[in-house]
Amino acid sequence: MEKRYVLLVTLVCMSLALTLLVVQWRHIRSVTVELMDLERRVRALQKGQEWWQEGICCPSGTCCGCQVWENSAFGGSRGKRDVSSPRKIRQKRQTERRSFLHLIPASAHSNDERDLTVLTWALGQSQGAGLQASGETITVVTEGNYFIYSQVLYKDATWVMGHMITKRLKGAETKLMKCLKSMPSNDSVNTCYTAGVHFLESGSVLELSIPRKSAELILVAHATFLGIFSI
Numbered sequence: 001m002e003k004r005y006v007l008l009v010t011l012v013c014m015s016l017a018l019t020l021l022v023v024q025w026r027h028i029r030s031v032t033v034e035l036m037d038l039e040r041r042v043r044a045l046q047k048g049q050e051w052w053q054e055g056i057c058c059p060s061g062t063c064c065g066c067q068v069w070e071n072s073a074f075g076g077s078r079g080k081r082d083v084s085s086p087r088k089i090r091q092k093r094q095t096e097r098r099s100f101l102h103l104i105p106a107s108a109h110s111n112d113e114r115d116l117t118v119l120t121w122a123l124g125q126s127q128g129a130g131l132q133a134s135g136e137t138i139t140v141v142t143e144g145n146y147f148i149y150s151q152v153l154y155k156d157a158t159w160v161m162g163h164m165i166t167k168r169l170k171g172a173e174t175k176l177m178k179c180l181k182s183m184p185s186n187d188s189v190n191t192c193y194t195a196g197v198h199f200l201e202s203g204s205v206l207e208l209s210i211p212r213k214s215a216e217l218i219l220v221a222h223a224t225f226l227g228i229f230s231i
Helices: 002-047 049-053 086-097
Strands: 100-111 116-127 131-134 137-140 144-154 160-169 172-182 190-200 205-210 225-230
Touching: 100 131, 116 131, 116 225, 144 160, 144 172, 144 205, 160 190, 172 190
Parallel strands: none
Antiparallel strands: 100 116, 100 225, 116 205, 131 137, 137 205, 144 190, 144 225, 160 172, 160 205
16 A cells, blocks of 8 residues: 555656656747747847848748849949938938028129119039029029028118118019118128028029118128028
């Protein structure tokens, strides 16, 4: 009787041990699978650009998430891939679309009929084809929001000097900005600076003028200028 009891206890213990071994084996297998999956993800993250540019080949031989840059899309050879990230490509396209002009003074003349002094500009810096400068005016080719800035250096005995930027479009004239500055009582100089953001339609023509004929100005590039850029 005693031998049977011992044998029964031994069988129960062996059964429990075998069960524990099976449970441990399943747990180890699950952990191994998770580790392999984690290792694959880490490798994919380390590859960076390759993860989305070249894709990851599946066991079936197909390419998962593969993006092949064709010659027709990017202008390169068929076997060459663009290594730029989507963010850099987007920034490059935005930069290519953005236009700006910075104009410096070339001369000034009076318009007696309009009682104005008008500046003629020379090109200082430029980018893009959305804006065109010609003589006294700037023509907007691509409509959009633009930041406009201007400064004029005055040397005039009149107690108040200033200038305005006017937009002409389809026969209508709109004053976009005005700048006024009190002049010193002695024979000195003073600058007037103004800036603002405006939506400009395609075909808009901008002009800077001083609402006084024969105004005395100092035409130096670092003190008298006109600029505009798209935003």
